[in-house]
Every structure is written in C-alpha cells, then in structure tokens.
Amino acid sequence: MLPRIWIAALFLFAAGSTRAAVEKKQVTIAVGGKTLFYYLPLTLAEHLGYFKDEGLEVEIVDFAGGAKSLQAMIGGSADMVSGSFEHTINMQARGIPVVGIVLQLRYAAIALALPKAKAAAYKSAKDLKGLKVGVTAPGSSTNFFVNALLVQDGLKPDDVSIIGVGASSNAVAAMKKGEIDAISNLDPVITKLELDGDVVAVADTRTAEGMKKYYGGDYAASCVYTKKEFIEKYPGTAQAIVNAMVRALRFARESSLEQVLAAIPGDYYAADKQTYKAALKKAIEGYSPDGRFTLEGARNVYKVLKLFEPSVMSANIEVSNTFDNRFVEEAAKRKSK
Secondary structure (H helix, E strand, O other), X not given: OOOHHHHHHHHHHHHXXXXXXXXXXXXXXXXXXXXXXXXXXXXXXXXXXXXXXXXXXXXXXXXXXXXXXXXXXXXXXXXXXEEEOHHHHHHHHOOOOEEEEEEOEOOOOOEEEXXXXXXXXXXXXXXXXOOEXXXXXXXXXXXXXXXXXXXXXXXXXXXXXXXXXXXXXXHHHHHHOOOOOEEEEOOOHHHHHHHOOOOEEEEEOOOHHHHHHHHOOOXXXXXXXXXXXXXXXXXXXXXXHHHHXXXXXXXXXXXXXXXXXXXXXXXXXXXXXXXXXXXXHHHHHHEOOOOOOOHXXXXXXXXXXXXXXXXXXXXXXXXXXXXXXXXXXXXXXXXXX
8 A cells, every 4th residue: 555645746746737837826917997797707716716726826916997907017017917808909009919818708898878868868979079988997998999989980089088987986986976977887887877877878788789789799808818928938827827717717607696796705796786796697698608719709809999099000910819729728628627
C-alpha cells in the first residue's frame, strides 16, 4: 500500500495535469460598473471561487464606465478588461491589437429611457436633439448606443450633451433629480427606474426582438478582452481565466434565479431584491451559452461603429482578428464541475 504522502502527491499531480500551467498567478481585471448584469458572469466566477479553482489570484478593479477600464488596461494598471467588445474594434482601428477571449453577453442589453411625458411624444432619435443624455461614462458602450441611434436618424453624436452618471445608484439619482433628460444604461439601473415609474424605455436591446431591430441580430456585447501580447506571453493564464468564465456562464444559464441570487453579494440588490430579481429574469436569455464569439456578431459591432466612430470610419479592420475563440474551445472540452 502506498504511503499517504505519495497518494496525496499523485492526487495533486493528476488534478494539476487537467489544466494548463498558469504563468501569471496574479491577474488584475478592470470593469466599468461591476454590479451591472452586463458583467454578472465575472462576479459569479469570482464569488463562486472559479478563479481560485484555476490557481489564480484575481483582483477586480471597478471603474465608473467601460472607457475608464479600457484606459486602465492600456495604461498598464490592469491585465484584462471585462467590458464592451466595441473597444476591441476601436483599439484595433488605432493600431493596438486588443482581442476578446470570452463572450459574456450576446445582447447589447442597453436601453434608452425617457421620463413618461417625453417618452409619450418620442417618435425617433431626432427627438433627442439638444437633450442631456446620461450614460455610464463618455466613450462607453452606453454612449455608443446613443451615437448609433442618432446617426441612423440623420443626426450627429454632438447633437446631444453626453453626461457620465455611472452605473449604479448615482445613475438612478441623476434621472430622478432631473439632472439629465434621458438615460442610456443597463440593468438593474433601467428596471429600477421603470418599476419606480420614472422612465419608459424608447429603444431597448435587452431582448432578442430589440437586438434584431437595432443591430440586425447576432452581436458581440460584454466580453473579457486583453492585449494580444498578453495571451501570447501568458497563454496558460488566459486559458485559466476563460475556463472560469465559461464555467460561470454555464452556472448562470443552468441555475435557478434563486441559485444565481445566492451567489451574488447582497449589497448588489440591497433592500430591493424583488426589483433585482425581476430584472435578472429578463436578462438571463442574453448571456452567451458557451462564451464563443461569432463572426456575424463581431461584424455587426463593426458595422455600427463604422457609422460614427472616427478612428473606425477611416480604418479597414479584419474583424476575425478582434476575437480569439481558441481558449473557449479548449474550455468546452472540460466537464462542468
């Protein structure tokens, strides 16, 4: 009979052999509004211990919006970003090879909402001219959505005033106090305002119907992205991150709402659990079932940004280079634990 210490060593060897070597154990991920449903798989991977299971020590740094989390990665204070896929195309247009490695959301999940009186009179984005529109942060996906609506109706992005209001209680307060005339944001912010009777959504991409109307169907929305040089230098680390994220996506799609809520920090929904649960129920269908990007989804993002984003308008980008499915394909081979 083998000594216990040998048995333990063999067990650890077998467990370690099922995953790639992690070259960089400590990883910093920047995110712009961590409590949003847009980034729920990231929160699940963290709080269910999936990153730790992969041998990682992940620090998640929260910013006011996606543009600021992108800046953190470009500036070197973050290794990766949990953010909008739009930024990979924007960066590649500027000659910076940033790639998505795992998709979180296949719906943009953004809604433009107005106070009831304004919403009743709303006919098109032309009615936004001259208004103060609150977004998570200037240059973020919520800003891009407003720009796309404006340009598609013959206006320019600067025909409105863009105000950064964040992605949590500050955004809700800004709308309730009348500091902004309209809001482009995500859940649970939008659902909170809707259920309180403060706003009505006039353009909504939280459903398949809305995605088809505004984006033509498949879309690459929230994802984890990083510089190409990072995944070339630390492929095992990138694989470990993706393994954890794919596992979190499975959990979100296959678990009950109560199980998902139990895995989320209580301060995410504070004293308003029912509102949060109602919003989450609508959001679940938008999560990617497996973390894979599609060429069609990436092309739809490119097509939208080509309408108004100066750097993208003047560039010719090979869209297939903006994402890398290799790590997701490898993660798919692993059995759910």
